[in-house]
Amino acid sequence: MQKLRSQNGLMGWLMVSPLAVVLLIFLVLPIIMIAVVSFWRATEFSIIPAFELENYTFLFSSPVTYTVFLNTFKYALLTWMFTCVIGFTVAYYLAFHIRTLTWQVALFLLCTIPFWTSNIIRMISWIPFLGRNGIANSTLISWGVIDEPLDWLLFSDFSVVLAFVHLYTLFMVVPIFNTMMRIDKSLIEAARDGGANGAQILWNVIIPLTKPGIMIGTIFVVTLVMGDFFTVRIMSGSQSANVGRLISNDIALLQYPSASATAIVLLLTVLLVIGILLRFVDIRKEL
Amino acid sequence: MILQDLELVSVTKRYGTTVAVDAVSHHFKSASYTCLLGPSGCGKSSTLRMIAGHESVSDGSILLAGRDISHLPPAKRGTAMMFQSYALFPHLSVRDNVAFSLKMKGIDKPERYGKAGEMLELVDLSALADRLPDQLSGGQQQRVALARALITRPQVLLLDEPLSALDPFLRIRMRAELRKLQKELQISFVHVTHGQDEALALADEVVVMNNAVIEQAGPARTVFNAPKTRFVAQFMGGHNVIALPEGHFAIRTDAVTTTAPDQGTVAADILAIEYQGTHVSVLTKIAGDQEVTALIADADFFAHPHNPGDRIGLTWDANSLHPLTA
Numbered sequence: 001m002q003k004l005r006s007q008n009g010l011m012g013w014l015m016v017s018p019l020a021v022v023l024l025i026f027l028v029l030p031i032i033m034i035a036v037v038s039f040w041r042a043t044e045f046s047i048i049p050a051f052e053l054e055n056y057t058f059l060f061s062s063p064v065t066y067t068v069f070l071n072t073f074k075y076a077l078l079t080w081m082f083t084c085v086i087g088f089t090v091a092y093y094l095a096f097h098i099r100t101l102t103w104q105v106a107l108f109l110l111c112t113i114p115f116w117t118s119n120i121i122r123m124i125s126w127i128p129f130l131g132r133n134g135i136a137n138s139t140l141i142s143w144g145v146i147d148e149p150l151d152w153l154l155f156s157d158f159s160v161v162l163a164f165v166h167l168y169t170l171f172m173v174v175p176i177f178n179t180m181m182r183i184d185k186s187l188i189e190a191a192r193d194g195g196a197n198g199a200q201i202l203w204n205v206i207i208p209l210t211k212p213g214i215m216i217g218t219i220f221v222v223t224l225v226m227g228d229f230f231t232v233r234i235m236s237g238s239q240s241a242n243v244g245r246l247i248s249n250d251i252a253l254l255q256y257p258s259a260s261a262t263a264i265v266l267l268l269t270v271l272l273v274i275g276i277l278l279r280f281v282d283i284r285k286e287l
Numbered sequence: 288m289i290l291q292d293l294e295l296v297s298v299t300k301r302y303g304t305t306v307a308v309d310a311v312s313h314h315f316k317s318a319s320y321t322c323l324l325g326p327s328g329c330g331k332s333s334t335l336r337m338i339a340g341h342e343s344v345s346d347g348s349i350l351l352a353g354r355d356i357s358h359l360p361p362a363k364r365g366t367a368m369m370f371q372s373y374a375l376f377p378h379l380s381v382r383d384n385v386a387f388s389l390k391m392k393g394i395d396k397p398e399r400y401g402k403a404g405e406m407l408e409l410v411d412l413s414a415l416a417d418r419l420p421d422q423l424s425g426g427q428q429q430r431v432a433l434a435r436a437l438i439t440r441p442q443v444l445l446l447d448e449p450l451s452a453l454d455p456f457l458r459i460r461m462r463a464e465l466r467k468l469q470k471e472l473q474i475s476f477v478h479v480t481h482g483q484d485e486a487l488a489l490a491d492e493v494v495v496m497n498n499a500v501i502e503q504a505g506p507a508r509t510v511f512n513a514p515k516t517r518f519v520a521q522f523m524g525g526h527n528v529i530a531l532p533e534g535h536f537a538i539r540t541d542a543v544t545t546t547a548p549d550q551g552t553v554a555a556d557i558l559a560i561e562y563q564g565t566h567v568s569v570l571t572k573i574a575g576d577q578e579v580t581a582l583i584a585d586a587d588f589f590a591h592p593h594n595p596g597d598r599i600g601l602t603w604d605a606n607s608l609h610p611l612t613a
Contacts, residue, residue, distance in 0.1 A: 189341050190374035194388030194439070195362030204390070208378045 031267070038260035047256060055261035065246075065262075069269070072242040074157075075232070076225045079164040083221050084214065086165070087172025091213075092206070094173075095180035096188075108177070111170055123163050123234055130154035130162075155237030163235045164225055171224065172217035179213025180206070215281040219274055226270050291317040291352045291442045293338070293475060298357075299346035300333045307333040309499040310347065315443070315492075318473045320466065322486035322507075325496035326522065332447060334496070335479045339368040339445050351442060362388065367441035371448045373432035375420035381407070382416040385434045406434040409468075426457050433468070444469075446478040450485060462489055483523050487511055495519050512539070513609045520611065527579045528611065535611040542607035543581035545569060545593070551600020555579060557593055569593065571601065 041050040059065050090111065098104045114122055129135045130153040137149040152158050183206065191201045229244025243266045250259035293315040300308040308330040315321050323331040336342035338349055340361035348357045356364040375384050382403050383390075389399035407413045410430040420428055429449060436444055449465070450458045466489055469476045480486055486493045487507050494504040495518075503510055503519045514520035520528050520537035527538050548554055555571035558578070567588040569581045581601060593599060 184372065184374060186370045186372060186374040187376060189361075190368075190370055190376070190435075191387070191391075192341070193339065193361045193368050194435070195391045196387075197391075200391050204387075205376060 034260045034263055037257055038264050040257040040260075042255055042257040047254075055258050056265075058258070059261055059265060068241050068243055068246050071240060072226055072244075072266075075160060075164060075242060076222050078157075078161045079168065079225045080218060080221050082161065082165045083169045083172040084218065086169050087176055087217055088210070088214065090169075090173050091177035091180055091210075092202075094177055095183075096206075111173060114166070115170065119167060120230070120234075122166065123231055126159065126163055126166070126235070127154060130159055155235070155239055157236070157240065160232055160235040160240065163231050164228070167231065168221045168224055171220040172214075175216035175220070176210055176213040179210050179216075183209050211281045212283045215277060215283050218277060222273060222277075223270055226266065226273075291475065292350075293317075293443050293477070294350040295334070295338075295347070296350065297347040298334065298337060298344055298349060300330070300337060300342060301345040306499050308337070311496075311499075311501055312347075313494060313501060313504060315475055315477060317442075317475055319491040320469050320476045320489055321478065321492045321494060322490035323477065323479045323494050323496060324481070324483060324486040324522075325502075326481060329496045330499040331479045331481075331496045335368075335445050335447055335477060338364075338443070338477065339366055340364050341368070362391075362439070365442040366445055367436035367439045367443075368445045368447065369429075369432045369436045369449055372452060373420075373428050375428055375431055375435070377420055380417050380419060381412065381423070381431050384420065384431055385438055387435060388439050402438060403434075406438045409437070410434045425453050426461055429453070429461060430464075433465075437472070441474065443475045443477060446476060448479055448481070450480070450482075458485075465489065483511075495522065497522070513537075515609075515612055517611050520609075525582075529573075529577055529579060530575065531608075536608040537611055538603055538607050538609070540568070540580045540582040541566070543579060543601055543603050545581055545583060545591075546600040546602050548598045548600050550602070552602045553600070555599055555601045557595050557597045557599060559595055560593065571599070573601065 038055055039051045039053070041048045041052050041054060094104055094107055098107060127134075131137070132149045132151065132154070134154070136153055137146075140146045141149065187205055187209075188201055191205045196204060226242075227244060229242065229248045232240065232242045232245055233248075243262060247259045247262050247266070250256070250262065295311055295313045295315075297310040297312050298308060299306065299310050311330070311334060323334060325331045333342055337344050337357075340356070340359060344357045348355050350356065351365050354365075356366075361368070376387065379387065382400060385406050386399040386403035389402060394402075404413065404416070407416055410433055412427060412430050412434065415423060415427060420431065423431065429452075432449075446465070450461055453461060462485060465476070465478070478486075478489060490507050492504065493507045493510045495502045495510060497518050503515045510519065511523050511525070514523055514526060514537045517528050517535065517537070520526040525540050527540055527543065529536055529538065545551075553573045555573045557569060557571050559570040561568040561570070562585070565585060566582050567585050569583060569588070571579050571581065573579050579601060
C-alpha cells in the first residue's frame with residue numbers, strides 16, 4: 001500500500017513535468033533573467049554584470065516615473081470603466097434577451113469580427129476617422145454641431161482610451177457572458193416570484209452572480225492596458241506615455257538594465273493590483 | 288370568510304402551433320392538496336407555470352378567490368412557487384434567501400430578518416440561517432425553498448416536482464412533511480409530479496393530465512380505484528385493461544383471483560410469476576391474447592403454488608370492473 005502511494009506520487013510528478021518544464025523555460029527563467037539584469041550597471045556604451053540598486057534608485061527618484069505610472073493607472077481605470085459597462089451590457093443582452101442558442105452564437109461571433117484584423121490595423125483605422133479633417137470632425141461640422149474641428153479627438157487621452165476600449169471590450173464580454181450563461185434561469189423566475197422588478201433582479205441576482213466573470217475580464221483588461229506600449233504611442237501621437245513606453249524607450253537606447261528594473265516594478269505593481277482584486281471576488285469556481 | 292378557491296377556466300397555452308395546454312378547466316378547492324399528475328410533456332408543468340405567472344396564458348382565465356389573476360405579475364397573484372431545483376440564490380445566506388421577497392418590498396432589515404426567522408422556525412432550520420445554500424443537504428435546501436415561498440403568505444403554494452431531486456428515502460420523509468405543513472397552514476398546495484405513488488400519498492385530489500388535457504380528476508382513491516380511461520388505468524398502475532364482450536374495463540390486479548381451471552370466469556395460461564415480497568404477481572394470458580396480471584397475497588399463492596405454463600382460472604367480483612370511456 002505504502003509503495004503504491006509513493007509510486008502514485010511519482011506518477012503525478014511525471015505527469016505534470018512537461019508543462020512544468022515549458023513554464024520553467026519560457027516563463028520563470030526569462031523573469032529571473034529580467035530580475036537579474038535589473039541589478040546590472042549600465043553606462044552609455046556598456047552593460048556590466050553587477051549587483052547594484054542604482055537602476056531602482058534612479059527610477060524611484062525620477063518624477064517622470066510617478067507621472068508615467070499615474071498615467072498608466074489612469075488609462076487602466078478609464079478603460080476598465082468603459083469596457084466593464086459596455087461588456088456587461090453586451091453580455092447581458094446576449095445571455096438574457098436572445099432566446100435561441102443559434103442567435104446567441106451568431107451574435108457572439110459577430111462581436112469577434114473585429115478580431116479578424118490585427119490590433120494595429122484596428123487602431124490605425126481610427127486615425128483618419130478622428131483626425132482634424134477626419135470623418136468625425138467633418139460630419140459634426142456639416143451637421144452644424146460644431147464650428148471648428150475638435151482637437152481633442154485624436155492624439156489625446158480620449159483617443160488612447162477609445163482605442164483601448166475598442167481593442168479590449170471583447171475580453172470583458174467573453175468571461176461575463178460565460179458566467180451569465182451559467183446562471184440558472186429559474187433563479188430569475190424565483191426573483192420575479194419574490195416580487196423583484198427588472199432593476200432589482202439585475203442588482204440583487206445577476207450582478208452578484210456575475211462578479212467572478214467581471215473580475216476575470218477586469219484582470220484581462222487591466223493587465224493588457226498596463227502592459228501596453230504601442231497603443232499609447234500611436235493614439236497619443238507620442239504625446240503621452242505609460243510605463244510600457246518607458247520600457248520600450250529604454251530598450252531602444254539599449255539601456256537593458258534600466259528597462260528591466262522598470263519592468264520588474266511594473267510586474268510587481270500589476271501583481272499587486274490583481275492580488276487586491278482577488279481579495280474581493282472568489283474566481284476559483286470559474287476556472 | 289371569502290373562499291380562496293383557485294379556478295382555471297378553459298386555460299390554453301400555445302407555443303407557436305403546438306398546444307401545450309388545451310382549454311383546461313378545473314376547480315381547486317381551498318385549503319386542499321392537489322396533485323397534477325401525468326407523464327412528461329403532458330402540460331402539467333405549463334399549467335402550473337401559468338398559475339404562477341411565469342408563463343403567459345394564451346387563452347382562458349385563472350381566478351383566485353374570485354379575482355382574475357391571469358395577467359398579473361407573479362408576485363401580485365397571491366401564489367408562490369417552489370421550483371424544481373429549488374432555485375435558491377447561491378450568493379445569499381439561508382436567512383437572506385428567505386427574506387428576499389421582503390427585501391424587494393423595501394422592508395427594513397430587522398423586520399425582514401424577524402419574519403425570516405419565524406419562517407425558518409416553521410421549517411425547523413433556525414440553526415442554519417447563516418449558511419449558504421450549497422452548504423446544505425438536499426432536504427434542507429428544499430425546506431429553505433419552502434420557507435422562501437411561504438414568507439409571502441400565499442393563498443396557493445405551487446410546487447413543481449419538489450421531490451424529484453431527492454433520494455427515495457428522503458422523498459418519503461419530505462412528502463410527509465409537505466402534507467403536515469399543508470394541514471398546519473390551511474392553504475392550497477398544487478403539486479406537479481409524474482409519480483403516481485407520490486400523488487396518491489399526498490393528494491386530497493388527483494388531476495391526471497395527458498396530451499394537454501385533464502383525463503380524470505377526483506379524490507385520490509376514486510382515481511386509483513375507478514379509472515375512467517385506459518390511459519389513467521395504465522398510468523396509475525396496478526390495473527388490468529381487458530376487453531370483454533360488453534366493452535373495455537379496468538380491473539385492479541389485486542381484485543383478480545386465481546381458481547382451478549374450470550371454476551374461473553375465464554381460463555388463463557400462466558406466462559410468468561414474480562415474487563414481490565408481500566405479494567406474488569402472476570402474469571397470465573386469457574382468450575384473445577390479452578395479458579392479465581393477478582396480484583395474489585403471498586400466503587394465498589404459496590398455499591396453492593403454480594408454475595409458468597400451468598392452466599388456471601381467473602375470477603373477479605363484477606363490481607370490480609370499471610368501464611372505460613376511452
